[in-house]
Every structure is written in C-alpha cells, then in structure tokens.
Amino acid sequence: MNKNQFISDVSLLTTSSNSLVGKQVLNLSLAESTMDEVKELAKLGAREGLVLIADNQSMGRGRFNREWLTTSGQDLTISILFKPALNQVHMLNMVASLAIQETISEITQEEAEIKWPNDVLVNGKKVSGVLIETVMSTATHVDFAVVGIGLNVNLNPLVMDAIKDSATSISLITGALTDKYEVLSKLLSMIDRQYQLVLQGRDLCIDWSTKVSTIGNKVKVSNGSKIISGYAVDLDSVGNLILETKQGRVTVTSGDVTVI
Incomplete structure (x- = not known):
C-alpha cells in the first residue's frame, strides 16, 4: 500500500474522546479491496477500531466472494479492524447490522430490517450488506477480525441490470442526494456504541433478533x-x-x- 494514496479530508467525521471505532480513519481514492487493505494494516500492528474507506474498489467483494457494485465516490465501502475475544466474534455481525439498521432508519425515517444473516433492507430491497473475515493463529486465539460494510448512499440501482430489482439506496428512499461522510459519521458512532456494549459483557442477540425480519416466514x-x-x-x-x-x-x- 502506498501511503500517498491516503486522503486526509475526513473533517466531517466526529468521534467522542471515549470512542474506539473511528479514532483513525483512512480514506483511499482507490483500493483493490478494503478488506485486504485492513488485513495488511492489522499485520503491521494497526490498532483496533481502524476504519478504511475507499471511493472505488477494483475487487470489492461481498459474501461468497460476490462482486459488490457501487457508484464511484458516492457510496460507502468500508472495513473496520476489531480484536475481539473468541466468545465475542459471533457478535460482530450483530454489532454491524444493528448499527446499520439504526443509521438507515434514522436518516430515512423508514424502518429498516435485517434479513438473516447480515443484509439490511428497506421495503424489501437491499441497501447494505456485511462481510466478516476472522484471522486466528490457533483454534482458540483470535488475532483480529475485519468487518466490511457496503452501504448504498447515492447508488442508482436502476442503471445496473444486475441489481435494479433487488437493491435501493438512501437517496432513492429519501428522494435527495446524501453526503456519504455524514452517513459514515453516524454509522461509526452507532457501531462504536454497540461494540462498547459487547466489551461491557452485553449479549446483543435479543436486541438483534427483534430486528431480524426473517423469523416467522x-x-x-x-x-x-x-x-x-x-x-x-x-x-x-x-x-x-x-x-x-x-x-x-x-x-x-x-x-x-x-x-x-
């Protein structure tokens, strides 16, 4: 990674002095994959809570190595470094999807829902997805985990045949273009709050289950x-x-x- 690729203008991001997630935010104009970039930084000793955002990805991926489609510079593709205990790893998906659900619901004033295991929908259409990859040195020791999030902020799925019937975006829901950095700031705050609860011993499963719309179908x-x-x-x-x-x-x- 060339450090000169970093863009420092993330002035719209605000974190509290007690925040863990988002203390360090790196913004790349182009990355092959934010997941792979954060893994590389983790191996070099990066601190927990590091966030990497890319305006463009040439090899962005979702679950099962599917391609993640975005609008250049208009949507959020981020990866976050966590260093959880083994018994906390399963809650990272809950941390991320709950935070996304809350963020989208607050911004759009539409109730977002979680489709098991980690898609976030509004009115039945996907607006965000989560990918988690964990690196372990032994069967019982987690070195680190990377949480990747793709969130459609200003994407227009209607111009992309592959997703025109299944995806939506914040701008389509609200009818107005949205500043992705304002969305990011709110999202990181929500993620930090949920993760701090996990570190304090909170089990998020009950909170999460109330937002999973798959149950009952x-x-x-x-x-x-x-x-x-x-x-x-x-x-x-x-x-x-x-x-x-x-x-x-x-x-x-x-x-x-x-x-x-």
Whole structure:
C-alpha cells in the first residue's frame, strides 16, 4: 500500500474522546479491496477500531466472494479492524447490522430490517450488506477480525441490470442526494456504541433478533448445492437460524435466504 494514496479530508467525521471505532480513519481514492487493505494494516500492528474507506474498489467483494457494485465516490465501502475475544466474534455481525439498521432508519425515517444473516433492507430491497473475515493463529486465539460494510448512499440501482430489482439506496428512499461522510459519521458512532456494549459483557442477540425480519416466514436457505426449506422459527444464542422442517428442527449457520 502506498501511503500517498491516503486522503486526509475526513473533517466531517466526529468521534467522542471515549470512542474506539473511528479514532483513525483512512480514506483511499482507490483500493483493490478494503478488506485486504485492513488485513495488511492489522499485520503491521494497526490498532483496533481502524476504519478504511475507499471511493472505488477494483475487487470489492461481498459474501461468497460476490462482486459488490457501487457508484464511484458516492457510496460507502468500508472495513473496520476489531480484536475481539473468541466468545465475542459471533457478535460482530450483530454489532454491524444493528448499527446499520439504526443509521438507515434514522436518516430515512423508514424502518429498516435485517434479513438473516447480515443484509439490511428497506421495503424489501437491499441497501447494505456485511462481510466478516476472522484471522486466528490457533483454534482458540483470535488475532483480529475485519468487518466490511457496503452501504448504498447515492447508488442508482436502476442503471445496473444486475441489481435494479433487488437493491435501493438512501437517496432513492429519501428522494435527495446524501453526503456519504455524514452517513459514515453516524454509522461509526452507532457501531462504536454497540461494540462498547459487547466489551461491557452485553449479549446483543435479543436486541438483534427483534430486528431480524426473517423469523416467522417460510424460507429456502441455499448454501452451495445444499438447499433447506422450512419455517424460520427462532435464532439460537449465537445468532444461527433455526428452521422447522419436515424432518424436524435444523440449525443453519450460513447461507442465502429466500422467503417462499
């Protein structure tokens, strides 16, 4: 990474003196992947809470290595460095998706919802997604985790055939262009608040479950070539989805969910 790529003008970002997330924010004009950049910085000793934002990504990815589409310089593609204990790793998804849900709901005045496991929707269309990658040196020691967030701020999905029917953005919801740095400032504050609760011993699963709209629906879960259908009846203590199927209850740890 060339340090001269960094852009220092993130003056709209504000964090409190007690904040952990967002104390250091690096803004790149171009990155292959913010996830990979933060991993590199973590290996060099970067502190927990580091945030990296890129105006453009040439190899941005979502879950299952899918391409994440954005509008150049108009949307948020960020990655955040965390150094949680092993028993806190599962709550990083809850931290991020709860914070995104709160941020979008507050800005748009529309109730956002979480589609299990980590998409955030408004009126049934995706506005944000979360990717988490964890690096462990042993089976019981977490070196660090990187949380990647893609959030459609001013994206116009109508000009992108691949997502025109399934995605939306803050600007489409509100009818006005939105400053992405104002969104980022609010989002980082929300993430910091949720993560501080985790560090204080709070279990976020109950809070998170109230925002997961998947519960109560008949769904199909696809994971590679494996497909499971049933009623989404509950979440377990670490956020896995519990399905009631013809063969009995099944716990699903990952996959793509479709309401049927």
